[in-house]
Amino acid sequence: MSNDMMVIVKLERALWDRLSKIGAQTRRDESEMAREAIASYVQDEEATLAAIENGLAELDAGKSVPHADVDRWLRSWGKPDELPPPKCK
Numbered sequence: 001m002s003n004d005m006m007v008i009v010k011l012e013r014a015l016w017d018r019l020s021k022i023g024a025q026t027r028r029d030e031s032e033m034a035r036e037a038i039a040s041y042v043q044d045e046e047a048t049l050a051a052i053e054n055g056l057a058e059l060d061a062g063k064s065v066p067h068a069d070v071d072r073w074l075r076s077w078g079k080p081d082e083l084p085p086p087k088c089k
Contacts, residue, residue: 063088
């Protein structure tokens with residue numbers, strides 16, 4: 001038994017036409033390209049959500065840099081007395 005699932009997606013005609021054109025140029029069908037695009041999107045979203053969860057966990061653990069320290073550091077960029085990046089407190 002296959003683990004594949006069928007999904008029906010509505011696309012605007014203009015987007016479908018663009019997808020079909022790419023398919024013709026690359027000799028791939030629309031389903032294959034859509035599958036690759038969805039897989040890439042899911043991977044990106046998982047990485048984003050993991051980074052957010054990690055950042056929130058660090059905040060909960062008390063790891064943060066005060067805004068004033070970051071602001072002072074950023075304002076020093078490009079100046080002769082540029083500051084080093086601030087450290088977590």
